[in-house]
Each structure stands twice: as C-alpha cells, then as structure tokens.
Amino acid sequence: MTRRAQLVGTGLIGGSIGLALRTAGWHVTGSDRNGASAARALELGAIDAVGDDADAELTFVATPVGTVADVARGRSGVVTDVGSVKASIVAAVANPQFVGGHPMAGSEQEGVDGSRADLFQGAVWVLTPVATTDHAAHALVRSVVSSFGAEVVELPPERHDALVAVVSHVPHLTAASLMRLAAERSEEHAALLRLAAGGFRDMTRIAAGHPGIWPDICIENQGAITEVLDLLIGELTAMRHRVETADRAGLLDALSRARSARLNLPGRVAATAEVAEVRVPVPDRPGVLAEITTLASELGVNIHDLEIAHSSEGDAGVLLLLVDATLVERFIGGLVARTYKATARSLE
Amino acid sequence: MTRRAQLVGTGLIGGSIGLALRTAGWHVTGSDRNGASAARALELGAIDAVGDDADAELTFVATPVGTVADVARGRSGVVTDVGSVKASIVAAVANPQFVGGHPMAGSEQEGVDGSRADLFQGAVWVLTPVATTDHAAHALVRSVVSSFGAEVVELPPERHDALVAVVSHVPHLTAASLMRLAAERSEEHAALLRLAAGGFRDMTRIAAGHPGIWPDICIENQGAITEVLDLLIGELTAMRHRVETADRAGLLDALSRARSARLNLPGRVAATAEVAEVRVPVPDRPGVLAEITTLASELGVNIHDLEIAHSSEGDAGVLLLLVDATLVERFIGGLVARTYKATARSLE
Numbered sequence: 001m002t003r004r005a006q007l008v009g010t011g012l013i014g015g016s017i018g019l020a021l022r023t024a025g026w027h028v029t030g031s032d033r034n035g036a037s038a039a040r041a042l043e044l045g046a047i048d049a050v051g052d053d054a055d056a057e058l059t060f061v062a063t064p065v066g067t068v069a070d071v072a073r074g075r076s077g078v079v080t081d082v083g084s085v086k087a088s089i090v091a092a093v094a095n096p097q098f099v100g101g102h103p104m105a106g107s108e109q110e111g112v113d114g115s116r117a118d119l120f121q122g123a124v125w126v127l128t129p130v131a132t133t134d135h136a137a138h139a140l141v142r143s144v145v146s147s148f149g150a151e152v153v154e155l156p157p158e159r160h161d162a163l164v165a166v167v168s169h170v171p172h173l174t175a176a177s178l179m180r181l182a183a184e185r186s187e188e189h190a191a192l193l194r195l196a197a198g199g200f201r202d203m204t205r206i207a208a209g210h211p212g213i214w215p216d217i218c219i220e221n222q223g224a225i226t227e228v229l230d231l232l233i234g235e236l237t238a239m240r241h242r243v244e245t246a247d248r249a250g251l252l253d254a255l256s257r258a259r260s261a262r263l264n265l266p267g268r269v270a271a272t273a274e275v276a277e278v279r280v281p282v283p284d285r286p287g288v289l290a291e292i293t294t295l296a297s298e299l300g301v302n303i304h305d306l307e308i309a310h311s312s313e314g315d316a317g318v319l320l321l322l323v324d325a326t327l328v329e330r331f332i333g334g335l336v337a338r339t340y341k342a343t344a345r346s347l348e
Numbered sequence: 349m350t351r352r353a354q355l356v357g358t359g360l361i362g363g364s365i366g367l368a369l370r371t372a373g374w375h376v377t378g379s380d381r382n383g384a385s386a387a388r389a390l391e392l393g394a395i396d397a398v399g400d401d402a403d404a405e406l407t408f409v410a411t412p413v414g415t416v417a418d419v420a421r422g423r424s425g426v427v428t429d430v431g432s433v434k435a436s437i438v439a440a441v442a443n444p445q446f447v448g449g450h451p452m453a454g455s456e457q458e459g460v461d462g463s464r465a466d467l468f469q470g471a472v473w474v475l476t477p478v479a480t481t482d483h484a485a486h487a488l489v490r491s492v493v494s495s496f497g498a499e500v501v502e503l504p505p506e507r508h509d510a511l512v513a514v515v516s517h518v519p520h521l522t523a524a525s526l527m528r529l530a531a532e533r534s535e536e537h538a539a540l541l542r543l544a545a546g547g548f549r550d551m552t553r554i555a556a557g558h559p560g561i562w563p564d565i566c567i568e569n570q571g572a573i574t575e576v577l578d579l580l581i582g583e584l585t586a587m588r589h590r591v592e593t594a595d596r597a598g599l600l601d602a603l604s605r606a607r608s609a610r611l612n613l614p615g616r617v618a619a620t621a622e623v624a625e626v627r628v629p630v631p632d633r634p635g636v637l638a639e640i641t642t643l644a645s646e647l648g649v650n651i652h653d654l655e656i657a658h659s660s661e662g663d664a665g666v667l668l669l670l671v672d673a674t675l676v677e678r679f680i681g682g683l684v685a686r687t688y689k690a691t692a693r694s695l696e
Contacts, residue, residue: 113689114629166533167548171526173591175551176606177583178519181576183609185514199554200515201613203523206547208610211603215596222591228529229588233581235525240577243521243570248563255559258524261531262556265549281462289651290641297638306637341461 002027005144006056008071009033010041013082013103014062015115018046020148023117029053033063041112058140066216069093078137080145084164085220086128086157099141100128100157102164103150121149128157158224165224169217170232173225175207276325280335280342281318292319295338301331350375353492354404356419357381358389361430361451362410363463366394368496371465377401381411389460406488414564417441426485428493432512433568434476434505447489448476448505450512451498469497476505506572513572517565518580521573523555624673628683628690629666640667643686649679 005021007014007030018028018041030047032038038050054076061072061081068083069092079098083089086100093100105123125145129138142152155163182200218225242250282288296303304322323331328344335342353369355362355378366376366389378395380386386398406428409420413431417440420427427446431437434448453471473493477486490500503511530548566573590598630636644651652670671679676692683690 162533166530171548171551173587174522174526174584175547176603177580177587178522179606179609180602181579181583182514183605185510185576199523200519202550202553203519204606204610204613205550207603207606209607211600211607214603215599218591218599219594219596222594225591226588228533229584229591231529232525233584233588235529236522236577236581236584239521239525240574240581243566243573243577246567246570248567251563251566252559254528255524255555255562257531258527258552258555259557259559262527262552265552287645289654290638290645293638293641297635303637 003058004029004053004056006030006053006059007041007047007062008059009062009064010037010046010112011062012111012114013105013119014060015041015044015046015112016105016117016119017060017062017082017148019044019115019117020120021144022046022048024144024147029056037112041115044112044115046112046115058144064213064216065089065220072098078134078140080127080141083220084168084217086126086160088220090128090130090157094132096132096134097137099133099138101141101145102126102128102160103145105150118149120145123150124153125150126153126155126160128155128160130157161221161224162228165221165228169221169225170228172206172209172214173218173229174232175204179204179207276323276328276344278321278323278328278331278335278342278344279318280321280340289319291338292321292335292340295334296321296323296331299327299330299334301327351406352377352401352404354378354401354407354425355389355395355410356407357410357412358385358394358460359410360459360462361453361467362408363389363392363394363460364453364465364467365408365410365430365496367392367463367465368468369492370394370396372492372495377404385460389463392460392463394460394463406492412561412564413437413568420446426482426488428475428489431568432516432565434474434508436568438476438478438505442480444480444482445485447481447486449489449493450474450476450508451493453498466497468493471498472501473498474501474503474508476503476508478505509569509572510576513569513576517569517573518576520554520557520562521566521577522580523552527552527555624671624676624692626669626671626676626679626683626690626692627666628669628688637667639686640669640683640688643682644669644671644679647675647678647682649675 002025004027007018007028010018010030010032014030014032018030021028022045028047029049029051030038030041031051032041038047041047042050056077059075059077059079061068061079063071065083065085068081069089072079072081072089072093073095077097079093079095080101081089082101082103084102086102090098090100103120103123103125105119125148127138127142127145146152178200182204239254241247242254280292293303293306301323306319306321332342332344350373352375355366355376358366358378358380362378362380366378369376370393376395377397377399378386378389379399380389386395389395390398402424404425406426407423409416409423409427409429411419413433416429416431417437420429420437420441421443425445427441427443428449429437430449430451432450434450438446438448451468451471451473453467473496475486475490475493494500526548530552587602589595590602628640641651649671654667654669680690680692
C-alpha cells in the first residue's frame with residue numbers, strides 16, 4: 001500500500017518536502033492559496049496531484065507562520081508544520097495529533113522553483129511535542145522527518161522560540177536597525193557608505209531579505225523577541241558604559257569572551273563529520289578561486305562550506321574553507337605547493 | 349636623487365606601505381617597537397634598512413591607534429598616519445606638517461607576513477587635512493597615497509570618526525553583544541547553538557577578531573561611538589515597540605527601508621568599474637564551486653568579489669559573484685548551459 005501525505009503550501013519548503021516524500025515512495029497531494037504555485041509544484045514533480053486528500057496519513061502545513069494554526073486546526077490525521085515560531089501555534093491548534101515542527105533550512109529563493117529533495121539533508125529539524133501530544137503521532141512525524149536526512153532536535157515550544165529569537169529574529173531586527181542608521185547618517189554624502197567594508201556588509205546582509213515574512217514572525221514570537229531585545233539593549237548599554245568610562249580592561253574582557261564564544265560556535269555541518277578549517281589569504285588576481293576550488297576537487301577534498309572573511313576594515317580577505325579533517329594535510333600540501341600561505345585550524 | 353621615506357610600525361599596514369613605496373622607487377627605513385617585526389620586514393623587502401632616518405621627506409606612522417599621537421609629535425618633515433580614529437590624533441599632534449590618514453584596508457592577518465604591495469589598490473584612503481594643515485604637506489601625502497592605487501577621500505576628522513563609528517566600531521561592539529547573548533542563553537545546551545544558521549554567523553563573524561586593538565579605538569573615538577550606540581539603542585527600542593504593539597505596518601515599513609538601503613549599498617569595487625551581481629543558488633554537491641569559478645576563468649570573466657549569502661534560517665546558500673557588467677550575459681549563458689539557475693542584477 002502506498003502511503004499518502006498531504007501538503008498545504010507549496011513554496012520552497014513545501015515543495016522540498018513534497019520532493020523528499022515522493023523520493024521515499026509516498027503519494028503526495030498538495031494545495032496552495034496561490035494556484036499557480038501548486039500547478040508549478042505538480043510540474044516540478046513535487047506533488048502527485050493538486051487538491052486535498054481526505055485519506056492522507058500525514059499533513060504538512062507549510063504556509064506563512066501567521067496562517068498555520070488556522071490551516072492546521074481543521075485537519076484530520078497526523079498534522080505537523082514548518083513555522084518558525086512554535087508556542088503560539090501549538091497552543092492555538094491544541095490537538096494531540098498535531099506535532100509542531102521547524103526545519104532549519106531554507107534559502108533566499110522563496111518560491112517552489114528553488115525546491116530540492118535534499119534540502120533537509122544534514123539540517124536540524126526541531127520538533128516540539130508537548131505533554132498532550134499523541135505518542136504515535138509524534139513517532140510518525142519523527143520517523144518521516146528523519147527519513148529526509150534531517151537531524152531531529154526536540155525542544156519545548158517556548159524554549160525553541162527563545163532560541164530562535166536569539167539566533168534569528170533579533171539578529172534580523174538588529175541588522176535592519178544598523179542598516180537604517182547607516183543610511184540615515186550617510187544621507188549628506190551617500191558615496192561615503194563605500195567606507196562600509198566587509199564586516200559591515202556581513203552584518204547587514206540579512207537585512208536585504210524580503211521583509212514580507214517578518215511582521216507575522218515578530219508578532220507570533222512577540223514575548224521572546226521583546227525579552228531578547230531588552231537583553232541586547234542591556235548589553236549595548238553596558239558596552240556604552242565601558243566606552244564612556246574608558247574601561248579598557250572591561251572592554252578587553254567583554255570582547256575576548258565574545259571572541260571565544262564565536263570561535264567555539266559549532267560548525268554548520270553535522271556533528272558526526274570531522275571537519276577542519278583551512279584559511280587561505282586571497283591575493284587579488286584573477287583565477288585564484290577557480291585554482292583553489294579546482295585543486296580541492298583534484299585532491300578529492302570536499303568543501304563543506306566556504307566563506308571570505310573580511311576584517312572590520314578594508315576588503316582584503318581570507319578564504320575560509322571547511323573540509324574533511326582527514327584530508328586537511330593533503331589540501332594544505334597542495335595549496336602550499338601552489339604558493340598559497342594556507343594554514344589549518346581544527347574546530348574540535 | 350632617491351626619495352627617502354620612513355616607517356614607524358611594521359605590521360600588516362606598515363609592511364604593505366613599505367612594499368608599495370619601494371615598488372615606486374623610494375628608499376624606506378623602518379622601525380618597530382617589536383625588533384623581530386622590523387627584522388622580518390627587512391627580510392621580506394618591505395624596508396631597505398632598520399632604524400630611523402633623519403633625512404626622510406615623509407614619515408608614515410603605522411603604530412596602534414593609542415600611540416600614534418606620541419610617535420608623530422616628535423618627527424620632522426611631513427608626517428602622516430594610518431590610525432582608524434582621527435579627531436583626537438589630529439588635535440594631539442597639532443602640527444601643520446601632519447596630515448591624518450586612514451586607509452580602509454587590512455586583513456585579519458595582522459603581522460608583517462601578510463603585507464602586500466597591492467594592498468591599497470582600489471581601496472579608499474581617507475585623509476583628514478584641517479585649516480592649519482600645510483598645503484605642500486597635504487599635496488605630498490595625497491600624491492604618494494594615490495600612487496599606491498588608493499582612492500583618496502577627504503573628510504574633516506570629526507566626520508570621519510562619526511562615519512567609522514557607524515560602519516565599523518559600533519557594528520563590532522554589536523556583533524560582540526549578540527554573540528555574548530547567544531553564548532549565555534545557550535549555556536544549558538551548547539549544541540543548540542547549531543540552530544544558529546548563516547545569518548547569525550554572518551552577523552557575528554567580526555566578533556572573532558583579535559580584541560587587542562579595540563580598547564584603544566573605543567577610547568580614542570569615545571564621543572562618536574557613544575553617540576551612535578545611543579542611536580542604535582533608540583532604533584532597537586523603536587523596533588521593540590513595534591513588536592510589542594503588533595504594529596505590522598510599522599515593521600514592514602522599517603524592514604522595507606532597511607532592505608532598500610542594503611540593496612543600494614555601494615559595491616566594494618572602485619566606482620569606475622562597471623560591475624553587476626550574478627546570483628547562483630548553490631546545490632549541495634562536490635565540485636560546484638570549482639565548476640563555477642573555473643567556468644568564469646574560461647569565459648574570461650573576472651570575479652571581483654564572491655560571497656555565499658545565507659538566509660536567516662538554514663544553511664542553503666546563494667553564491668553572489670561581482671563580475672564585469674559587460675560580461676554578465678556571457679557568464680549567465682555559460683552557467684545556464686551547465687544547468688545553474690543563474691540570474692543577474694545590475695548594481696547601477
């Protein structure tokens with residue numbers, strides 16, 4: 001018997017869930033408020049049919065966060081969602097067959113065209129079962145999500161919301177605030193924003209994202225966001241005091257602790273993969289990136305992630321590559337042979 | 349007659365100035381509080397001799413910002429510096445032969461070993477002459493700095509300090525504050541920092557920098573930094589109010605303005621170069637980066653800059669490449685032929 005699933009919302013996340021389900025052999029029916037998006041999902045093979053499926057064993061609600069509770073409430077069978085806020089949704093749905101979920105995956109491309117069957121491979125997928133959640137419903141969602149290659153992390157809904165306020169929602173509001181400040185301040189002489197070097201660009205990059213999703217998120221996660229904003233304002237006020245009182249020791253201490261916390265930020269790849277960071281200062285000449293990435297390919301070194309770290313001032317960069325720890329020596333050997341000043345750092 | 353210059357401080361910036369001066373035919377004498385650094389600068393060809401040169405026509409002071417005024421005060425001839433704060437230094441030196449300067453260049457590698465003769469090529473180099481500055485001294489510094497390939501921007505010292513507070517100093521303190529908050533909040537369960545996706549990583553990256561230079565910078569630029577911190581705290585308080593009062597329209601408006609300011613942030617390359625941005629969603633398979641960068645090389649497309657933009661959540665990325673506007677169509681053609689979903693955006 002083919003297992004049947006249903007998808008409400010066929011954007012990037014919904015489409016990717018459809019592709020992953022169909023890869024695993026499920027029959028997937030899907031709908032979207034925007035009919036064109038559902039039709040496109042069908043065309044791309046993310047769903048088998050457009051519409052509703054009363055016999056679906058499992059329903060994924062992948063609609064904007066403000067509409068999840070309303071959509072989820074009327075459904076029969078096991079229901080889960082992908083909203084980036086959990087406590088308000090879990091409370092509003094109040095159904096033992098509902099298991100709150102939040103895959104930490106997604107890209108800037110929000111439409112179904114960016115969908116990929118492997119979008120969740122290695123990603124963290126938070127589930128937020130509560131005391132009243134049905135055990136079988138919880139087990140079903142957990143096993144299906146795991147089958148997508150995601151790493152399931154279980155948290156109480158409130159704890160999830162507090163954490164995403166810290167690592168996602170407040171950083172977004174802060175990036176926007178910094179950008180607004182810089183834009184206002186440079187009005188007299190816009191070209192001077194060219195003084196904004198790599199560090200500032202890194203800090204404000206997320207502010208370039210589509211703002212449409214944020215009012216809903218901010219309001220659904222109101223409590224956690226205002227609390228974390230208060231803490232951030234408190235931290236900044238303490239920094240201001242250290243600057244104003246010329247407290248060198250306090251500044252050094254605060255920045256040193258921040259530095260060590262940042263250096264210990266766990267890597268983006270699955271914890272099981274042993275990776276190390278390779279640092280290569282990038283000379284300003286054509287073909288350098290091609291040479292380095294091709295060398296990695298030739299040596300069989302898989303690049304898990306790559307970024308150019310800019311300093312607070314200036315644009316010269318250091319290329320940071322995350323590669324398998326076992327192949328670091330080989331890669332460094334190749335880089336040095338091509339006269340790059342490469343160094344390695346383990347991420348323990 | 350060989351022109352003679354002198355360098356005090358042979359770190360990354362001093363060493364690069366030495367290399368650039370020697371490339372232009374100058375005789376360069378250099379010293380450093382750290383004798384080993386001066387010896388290494390000699391070894392690397394960044395200076396001709398270790399020591400002081402009483403006959404130097406021009407002295408570059410490239411010491412940490414807290415010591416610049418003391419070092420600059422005793423010198424004869426034309427003197428300039430590279431400190432990242434200007435008003436306090438210009439006032440303390442109070443010498444018509446002194447021209448304050450600040451090259452917006454530098455990398456994470458702080459030692460002389462990272463020095464490059466072309467470090468300043470295309471970089472902005474701010475000069476801060478004041479009413480009492482000698483015209484000939486100003487003209488000399490301006491012409492030498494321009495000969496390094498830098499683009500000279502002239503600003504009153506206070507204006508420079510206010511701008512770097514906005515685009516560099518306060519962002520650094522903010523990144524550190526966000527990182528401290530996240531580290532504290534995740535103490536119970538450190539692995540949950542893995543929820544921190546690309547956006548958070550981008551925002552806190554500069555907090556990983558060496559903190560040693562910051563106490564001096566903060567104290568030298570006390571006034572501008574506290575003022576900008578107050579403005580940022582004000583912005584965040586306004587954001588908090590919008591969240592607390594569920595002001596959807598206000599949030600959307602604030603974030604939309606921030607977005608458009610970020611999208612209009614001038615590019616990092618010299619204004620004269622016509623560049624455009626190419627966006628390529630990066631599938632998660634080995635060799636992709638090599639394929640894209642090699643294709644660029646094959647097509648003669650020079651990559652001015654490259655970054656992976658992460659969304660606020662999740663790790664999937666879009667590769668952003670800055671390339672010559674005239675070659676965008678050719679590059680897009682090649683990318684699409686290799687089945688990448690590439691799109692272009694002009695940066696006007």
